[in-house]
Amino acid sequence: MAYQRAYIPMKVISISQGYGESSSTHKLSYALDFSGVDEGRDDIYAPFDCKITKLYQPGDTEKHANTVWLTSTKKVLSPNGYYGYLTISITHPDEISGMKLGQEFKQGEVVCKEGRTGSATGNHMHLEVSKGTTANWSLEKNGNYAEYVITNPVKIEEYLFLREDAIVRNNTYKGTKYNFIKESEITYKVKNVPSEPLLVHETNDYDKASVLKEGFLYNGDDVIKFYDIGSMSYIYHYEMMGYVAKKYLSK
Ligand SMILES: [Zn+2]
Known part of the structure:
Protein backbone atom coordinates (compact mmCIF):
# COMPACT_ATOMS: atom_id res chain seq x y z
CA MET A 1 0.00 0.00 0.00
CA LYS A 182 1.22 19.11 -6.53
CA GLU A 183 2.79 15.68 -6.20
CA SER A 184 3.45 15.64 -9.97
CA GLU A 185 5.64 18.74 -9.58
CA ILE A 186 8.03 16.99 -7.20
CA THR A 187 7.95 13.57 -8.87
CA TYR A 188 11.25 12.58 -10.49
CA LYS A 189 12.49 9.57 -12.44
CA VAL A 190 15.48 7.45 -11.59
CA LYS A 191 17.73 7.75 -14.65
CA ASN A 192 21.23 6.91 -15.84
CA VAL A 193 22.17 4.60 -12.96
CA PRO A 194 25.18 2.80 -14.47
CA SER A 195 25.13 -0.23 -12.20
CA GLU A 196 21.67 -0.90 -10.82
CA PRO A 197 20.16 -0.95 -8.31
CA LEU A 198 20.33 2.59 -6.94
CA LEU A 199 20.72 2.15 -3.19
CA VAL A 200 18.38 3.95 -0.76
CA HIS A 201 20.07 4.93 2.49
CA GLU A 202 18.69 5.53 5.94
CA THR A 203 20.71 8.72 6.44
CA ASN A 204 22.21 11.33 4.13
CA ASP A 205 25.73 10.37 5.19
CA TYR A 206 26.58 8.32 2.15
CA ASP A 207 29.75 6.73 3.55
CA LYS A 208 28.36 5.52 6.82
CA ALA A 209 24.76 5.12 5.76
CA SER A 210 23.18 1.76 5.96
CA VAL A 211 21.12 0.71 2.99
CA LEU A 212 17.44 0.21 3.80
CA LYS A 213 16.21 -3.38 3.79
CA GLU A 214 14.27 -3.00 0.53
CA GLY A 215 16.33 0.02 -0.52
CA PHE A 216 16.70 -0.68 -4.21
CA LEU A 217 15.58 1.54 -7.09
CA TYR A 218 15.95 0.98 -10.83
CA ASN A 219 16.11 3.21 -13.88
CA GLY A 220 12.58 4.33 -14.72
CA ASP A 221 11.25 4.24 -11.14
CA ASP A 222 9.25 7.27 -10.00
CA VAL A 223 10.06 8.91 -6.68
CA ILE A 224 8.78 11.94 -4.80
CA LYS A 225 11.73 14.19 -4.01
CA PHE A 226 11.21 16.26 -0.86
CA TYR A 227 14.55 18.07 -0.68
CA ASP A 228 18.29 17.84 -1.30
CA ILE A 229 21.05 17.66 1.28
CA GLY A 230 24.46 18.03 -0.34
CA SER A 231 24.75 15.35 -3.01
CA MET A 232 21.82 13.35 -1.64
CA SER A 233 18.04 13.70 -2.03
CA TYR A 234 15.39 12.70 0.49
CA ILE A 235 12.77 10.66 -1.38
CA TYR A 236 9.65 8.52 -1.10
CA HIS A 237 8.93 5.42 -3.18
CA TYR A 238 5.95 3.25 -2.18
CA GLU A 239 6.44 2.43 1.50
CA MET A 240 10.03 3.58 1.57
CA MET A 241 11.54 6.92 2.55
CA GLY A 242 15.26 7.54 2.46
CA TYR A 243 18.25 9.14 0.75
CA VAL A 244 19.62 8.50 -2.72
CA ALA A 245 22.34 10.13 -4.83
CA LYS A 246 20.80 13.29 -6.27
CA LYS A 247 22.51 12.96 -9.65
CA TYR A 248 20.39 9.96 -10.64
CA LEU A 249 17.06 11.80 -10.32
CA SER A 250 15.67 13.89 -13.13
CA LYS A 251 12.40 15.16 -14.53
ZN1 LIG B 1 -9.47 33.33 8.46
Whole structure:
Protein backbone atom coordinates (compact mmCIF):
# COMPACT_ATOMS: atom_id res chain seq x y z
CA MET A 1 0.00 0.00 0.00
CA ALA A 2 1.21 3.42 -0.88
CA TYR A 3 1.23 6.02 1.85
CA GLN A 4 -1.84 8.25 1.75
CA ARG A 5 -1.08 11.86 0.76
CA ALA A 6 -2.54 14.78 2.73
CA TYR A 7 -4.42 17.25 0.51
CA ILE A 8 -5.70 20.81 0.67
CA PRO A 9 -9.45 20.18 0.95
CA MET A 10 -10.65 22.47 -1.86
CA LYS A 11 -10.44 22.23 -5.67
CA VAL A 12 -10.39 25.90 -6.65
CA ILE A 13 -7.66 27.71 -4.75
CA SER A 14 -8.11 31.43 -4.22
CA ILE A 15 -6.45 32.93 -1.17
CA SER A 16 -8.38 35.81 0.36
CA GLN A 17 -6.15 36.19 3.43
CA GLY A 18 -2.60 35.03 4.18
CA TYR A 19 -0.92 34.89 7.58
CA GLY A 20 1.58 36.98 9.53
CA GLU A 21 1.87 40.66 10.46
CA SER A 22 0.36 41.94 7.21
CA SER A 23 -2.82 39.92 7.66
CA SER A 24 -5.80 41.30 9.54
CA THR A 25 -6.94 38.25 11.53
CA HIS A 26 -4.13 35.65 11.09
CA LYS A 27 -1.26 37.51 12.72
CA LEU A 28 -0.31 34.76 15.18
CA SER A 29 -1.26 31.64 13.22
CA TYR A 30 -0.52 29.95 9.90
CA ALA A 31 -4.20 30.13 8.95
CA LEU A 32 -5.18 30.76 5.36
CA ASP A 33 -8.58 31.81 4.03
CA PHE A 34 -9.66 30.03 0.84
CA SER A 35 -12.54 31.66 -0.98
CA GLY A 36 -12.83 29.22 -3.88
CA VAL A 37 -15.00 30.33 -6.77
CA ASP A 38 -16.54 33.80 -6.68
CA GLU A 39 -20.11 32.74 -6.11
CA GLY A 40 -21.72 29.84 -4.37
CA ARG A 41 -20.37 27.59 -1.69
CA ASP A 42 -17.52 25.32 -2.71
CA ASP A 43 -17.34 21.75 -1.47
CA ILE A 44 -14.77 20.96 1.20
CA TYR A 45 -13.29 17.47 0.87
CA ALA A 46 -11.75 15.15 3.44
CA PRO A 47 -7.99 15.78 3.10
CA PHE A 48 -7.23 12.20 4.15
CA ASP A 49 -9.10 9.33 5.84
CA CYS A 50 -10.20 11.04 9.02
CA LYS A 51 -12.69 11.45 11.83
CA ILE A 52 -14.26 14.43 13.56
CA THR A 53 -12.33 15.03 16.78
CA LYS A 54 -13.81 18.37 17.84
CA LEU A 55 -16.82 20.33 16.74
CA TYR A 56 -18.25 23.81 17.29
CA GLN A 57 -21.80 23.77 16.01
CA PRO A 58 -24.32 26.60 15.94
CA GLY A 59 -25.43 27.27 19.50
CA ASP A 60 -22.34 25.71 21.12
CA THR A 61 -20.92 29.11 21.94
CA GLU A 62 -21.51 32.73 21.05
CA LYS A 63 -17.86 33.43 20.39
CA HIS A 64 -16.93 30.80 17.85
CA ALA A 65 -17.94 30.29 14.29
CA ASN A 66 -18.82 26.80 13.11
CA THR A 67 -15.61 24.78 13.19
CA VAL A 68 -14.86 21.14 12.40
CA TRP A 69 -11.60 19.47 13.44
CA LEU A 70 -10.61 16.42 11.38
CA THR A 71 -7.83 14.10 12.53
CA SER A 72 -6.25 11.54 10.22
CA THR A 73 -7.03 7.94 11.16
CA LYS A 74 -3.58 6.83 9.97
CA LYS A 75 -0.23 8.39 9.15
CA VAL A 76 -0.21 10.55 6.02
CA LEU A 77 2.49 11.93 3.73
CA SER A 78 3.24 15.67 3.34
CA PRO A 79 5.12 17.52 0.58
CA ASN A 80 7.93 18.41 3.02
CA GLY A 81 8.69 14.75 3.79
CA TYR A 82 6.68 14.50 7.03
CA TYR A 83 4.97 11.16 7.52
CA GLY A 84 2.67 11.10 10.54
CA TYR A 85 -0.71 12.13 11.92
CA LEU A 86 -2.28 15.48 11.04
CA THR A 87 -5.31 17.41 12.28
CA ILE A 88 -6.98 20.24 10.40
CA SER A 89 -9.60 22.75 11.45
CA ILE A 90 -12.19 24.15 9.05
CA THR A 91 -13.96 27.33 10.16
CA HIS A 92 -17.08 29.07 8.83
CA PRO A 93 -18.62 26.02 7.08
CA ASP A 94 -22.21 26.50 6.06
CA GLU A 95 -24.27 23.68 7.52
CA ILE A 96 -22.85 21.24 10.04
CA SER A 97 -25.72 20.72 12.47
CA GLY A 98 -25.99 17.05 11.49
CA MET A 99 -22.35 16.28 12.26
CA LYS A 100 -21.28 14.05 15.14
CA LEU A 101 -18.04 13.64 17.05
CA GLY A 102 -16.25 10.52 15.82
CA GLN A 103 -17.94 10.64 12.42
CA GLU A 104 -15.57 9.25 9.79
CA PHE A 105 -14.80 10.35 6.24
CA LYS A 106 -12.83 8.70 3.48
CA GLN A 107 -10.29 10.85 1.64
CA GLY A 108 -12.01 12.93 -1.05
CA GLU A 109 -15.51 12.60 0.41
CA VAL A 110 -17.39 15.90 0.76
CA VAL A 111 -17.37 16.92 4.43
CA CYS A 112 -19.21 20.24 4.22
CA LYS A 113 -19.42 23.43 2.18
CA GLU A 114 -17.65 26.72 2.77
CA GLY A 115 -19.81 29.41 4.34
CA ARG A 116 -19.82 32.66 6.26
CA THR A 117 -20.91 31.64 9.74
CA GLY A 118 -19.38 33.61 12.62
CA SER A 119 -17.52 36.81 11.72
CA ALA A 120 -16.93 36.42 8.00
CA THR A 121 -17.52 38.90 5.20
CA GLY A 122 -18.03 36.30 2.48
CA ASN A 123 -18.09 32.58 1.80
CA HIS A 124 -14.71 31.05 2.56
CA MET A 125 -12.89 28.31 4.45
CA HIS A 126 -10.55 29.37 7.25
CA LEU A 127 -8.07 26.47 7.37
CA GLU A 128 -5.41 25.54 9.91
CA VAL A 129 -3.19 22.46 10.15
CA SER A 130 -1.82 20.87 13.30
CA LYS A 131 0.97 18.32 13.49
CA GLY A 132 -0.35 15.36 15.48
CA THR A 133 -3.71 14.27 16.81
CA THR A 134 -4.58 17.07 19.24
CA ALA A 135 -7.74 18.89 18.18
CA ASN A 136 -7.88 22.21 19.96
CA TRP A 137 -7.42 25.96 19.82
CA SER A 138 -5.83 28.32 22.27
CA LEU A 139 -6.32 32.05 22.57
CA GLU A 140 -3.00 33.72 21.68
CA LYS A 141 -2.42 37.38 22.50
CA ASN A 142 -0.04 40.11 21.49
CA GLY A 143 -0.88 43.45 23.07
CA ASN A 144 -4.50 44.23 22.24
CA TYR A 145 -4.57 41.67 19.47
CA ALA A 146 -5.99 38.21 20.20
CA GLU A 147 -6.51 35.22 17.95
CA TYR A 148 -7.59 31.62 18.36
CA VAL A 149 -4.77 29.39 17.04
CA ILE A 150 -4.78 25.63 16.52
CA THR A 151 -2.51 23.54 18.78
CA ASN A 152 0.89 22.62 17.24
CA PRO A 153 0.36 24.82 14.18
CA VAL A 154 2.24 24.09 10.94
CA LYS A 155 2.16 25.72 7.52
CA ILE A 156 -0.53 24.50 5.16
CA GLU A 157 1.72 24.83 2.10
CA GLU A 158 4.36 22.57 3.71
CA TYR A 159 2.03 19.86 5.04
CA LEU A 160 -0.79 19.56 2.48
CA PHE A 161 -0.39 18.70 -1.19
CA LEU A 162 -2.46 20.48 -3.80
CA ARG A 163 -4.88 18.02 -5.36
CA GLU A 164 -3.79 17.07 -8.89
CA ASP A 165 -7.11 18.40 -10.23
CA ALA A 166 -6.86 21.67 -8.30
CA ILE A 167 -7.04 25.01 -10.11
CA VAL A 168 -4.98 27.83 -8.58
CA ARG A 169 -6.66 31.18 -9.23
CA ASN A 170 -4.78 33.20 -6.67
CA ASN A 171 -1.97 32.18 -4.30
CA THR A 172 -0.71 35.65 -3.38
CA TYR A 173 -1.74 37.89 -0.49
CA LYS A 174 -0.20 41.34 0.01
CA GLY A 175 2.93 40.38 -1.91
CA THR A 176 3.45 37.00 -0.23
CA LYS A 177 3.15 34.02 -2.54
CA TYR A 178 2.08 30.70 -1.04
CA ASN A 179 3.67 27.87 -3.02
CA PHE A 180 1.23 24.99 -2.99
CA ILE A 181 2.76 21.81 -4.36
CA LYS A 182 1.22 19.11 -6.53
CA GLU A 183 2.79 15.68 -6.20
CA SER A 184 3.45 15.64 -9.97
CA GLU A 185 5.64 18.74 -9.58
CA ILE A 186 8.03 16.99 -7.20
CA THR A 187 7.95 13.57 -8.87
CA TYR A 188 11.25 12.58 -10.49
CA LYS A 189 12.49 9.57 -12.44
CA VAL A 190 15.48 7.45 -11.59
CA LYS A 191 17.73 7.75 -14.65
CA ASN A 192 21.23 6.91 -15.84
CA VAL A 193 22.17 4.60 -12.96
CA PRO A 194 25.18 2.80 -14.47
CA SER A 195 25.13 -0.23 -12.20
CA GLU A 196 21.67 -0.90 -10.82
CA PRO A 197 20.16 -0.95 -8.31
CA LEU A 198 20.33 2.59 -6.94
CA LEU A 199 20.72 2.15 -3.19
CA VAL A 200 18.38 3.95 -0.76
CA HIS A 201 20.07 4.93 2.49
CA GLU A 202 18.69 5.53 5.94
CA THR A 203 20.71 8.72 6.44
CA ASN A 204 22.21 11.33 4.13
CA ASP A 205 25.73 10.37 5.19
CA TYR A 206 26.58 8.32 2.15
CA ASP A 207 29.75 6.73 3.55
CA LYS A 208 28.36 5.52 6.82
CA ALA A 209 24.76 5.12 5.76
CA SER A 210 23.18 1.76 5.96
CA VAL A 211 21.12 0.71 2.99
CA LEU A 212 17.44 0.21 3.80
CA LYS A 213 16.21 -3.38 3.79
CA GLU A 214 14.27 -3.00 0.53
CA GLY A 215 16.33 0.02 -0.52
CA PHE A 216 16.70 -0.68 -4.21
CA LEU A 217 15.58 1.54 -7.09
CA TYR A 218 15.95 0.98 -10.83
CA ASN A 219 16.11 3.21 -13.88
CA GLY A 220 12.58 4.33 -14.72
CA ASP A 221 11.25 4.24 -11.14
CA ASP A 222 9.25 7.27 -10.00
CA VAL A 223 10.06 8.91 -6.68
CA ILE A 224 8.78 11.94 -4.80
CA LYS A 225 11.73 14.19 -4.01
CA PHE A 226 11.21 16.26 -0.86
CA TYR A 227 14.55 18.07 -0.68
CA ASP A 228 18.29 17.84 -1.30
CA ILE A 229 21.05 17.66 1.28
CA GLY A 230 24.46 18.03 -0.34
CA SER A 231 24.75 15.35 -3.01
CA MET A 232 21.82 13.35 -1.64
CA SER A 233 18.04 13.70 -2.03
CA TYR A 234 15.39 12.70 0.49
CA ILE A 235 12.77 10.66 -1.38
CA TYR A 236 9.65 8.52 -1.10
CA HIS A 237 8.93 5.42 -3.18
CA TYR A 238 5.95 3.25 -2.18
CA GLU A 239 6.44 2.43 1.50
CA MET A 240 10.03 3.58 1.57
CA MET A 241 11.54 6.92 2.55
CA GLY A 242 15.26 7.54 2.46
CA TYR A 243 18.25 9.14 0.75
CA VAL A 244 19.62 8.50 -2.72
CA ALA A 245 22.34 10.13 -4.83
CA LYS A 246 20.80 13.29 -6.27
CA LYS A 247 22.51 12.96 -9.65
CA TYR A 248 20.39 9.96 -10.64
CA LEU A 249 17.06 11.80 -10.32
CA SER A 250 15.67 13.89 -13.13
CA LYS A 251 12.40 15.16 -14.53
ZN1 LIG B 1 -9.47 33.33 8.46
